[in-house]
Amino acid sequence: MTGPADLDLPAAPSWDLAEFGPRYAAAEQMARRYAAAVALVAGHPARDQLAAAWPTVRIVLEAVGRSCLTAIRQPPRSTRRRGLTRRQRPARRSRHLHQVHLALVALAQAVDAAVATAVSVVLAAEAPEAGRRAEADDWLTALGAAVAQLELTVAMLTDDGGAASAGDR
Amino acid sequence: MTRRSRTVAPDPEPADPFDRADAWAPAVGFGYWRAVYGGCCDALLAYDRITATMPPGPLRGKLVELRPELPARLARAARLAEVAALLFPAGPAREPALLALLADDPLDDLSRRLSPVPPDPGLREALLTAREELWRVAEDAARLAVRVWENPTATDVPAWLTGLAGGVATALAAGVPGPCHLEDEL
DSSP states (O other): OOOHHHHTOOOOOOSOOGGGHHHHHHHHHHHHHHHHHHHHTTTSTHHHHHHHHHHHHHHHHHHHHHHHHHHTTSOOOOSOOSOOOTTOOOOHHHHHHHHHHHHHHHHHHHHHHHHHHHHHHHHHHHSOOHHHHHHHHHHHHHHHHHHHHHHHHHHHHHHHHHHHHHHHO | OOOOOOOOOOOOOOOOTTTSOOTTSSOOOSSHHHHHHHHHHHHHHHHHHHHHHSOSSHHHHHHHHHGGGHHHHHHHHHHHHHHHHHHOTTOSSOOHHHHHHHHTOSSSOGGGGSOSSOOOSSHHHHHHHHHHHHHHHHHHHHHHHHHHHHOTTOSOHHHHHHHHHHHHHHHHSTTOOOSSOHHHHO
16 A cells, blocks of 8 residues: 555644544545555546546645544543534534534535446456446546545535534634 | 676566466455455365366366466456455445444434445446456356366266356457356357
């Protein structure tokens, strides 16, 4: 596996992230899968489209790391998990956790699309059928939608991170 | 002073890495993909064992003759397994740890937003087909061996061999499952 330096991944937070640690690790693993998919389609036109979304993946990972660092400064979340009424707001730490989870979902969907594109390209190279090429194009379209969702997630994480920092002060 | 002419022996031909089936090379992890690729290697080993235990004769000669065509098929399976291990390190299913983290969301069970199996446009199927085809060839060879042992005076051995050659050719066809089984032809 390629090291973080080779992939230009953001440095992982060096603090103990408590319950956010496995979430950050999962996000980093997904970023690595995305990078593997990009590397696999080298020399194919799909590579440019996959590579174009890599900065967004990297920014999401960075934002998740910042959100985790902000969250662990908040008091631990309540043991009560769900069942809040519409008027009740979850604790700030729980809000961060929810946003990190939303980022993980968006990241997983983008990685799924990128991996499926790479698989279609690999299989199309072995058995060049028109259907396989069309399949790769379909997955690239799905990737475009997933990346748009990722960009929204970045905006959400960034806005809330700023608000949380302001609230801390 | 007489100088002894030294002749340098040519380097031996590099052996085909897939000539000897090794489930650990290439390294494809310890999980599902290695198990499937190990099944491909087992098929080749089974073929070799069948060939080694057959009595000398035209059938054994033909089996030995067909053997060099199988590593190409194993190499393709190895390539597919490597790609699968790289892109789906947790196997064909979604990582259970990720789903557990998302299910632990304070507001909702977010694991439901992801399918339990990540989309795969045919990689697993292609690898399983490759394993099945290799096993088909090994099983056909085993059936022929049993028939020869049971009936050493059989006269229709060439017809059986034609069927086996057809099975090997099918296994070599990239990604296309064989149209028929050797047993169907006999």
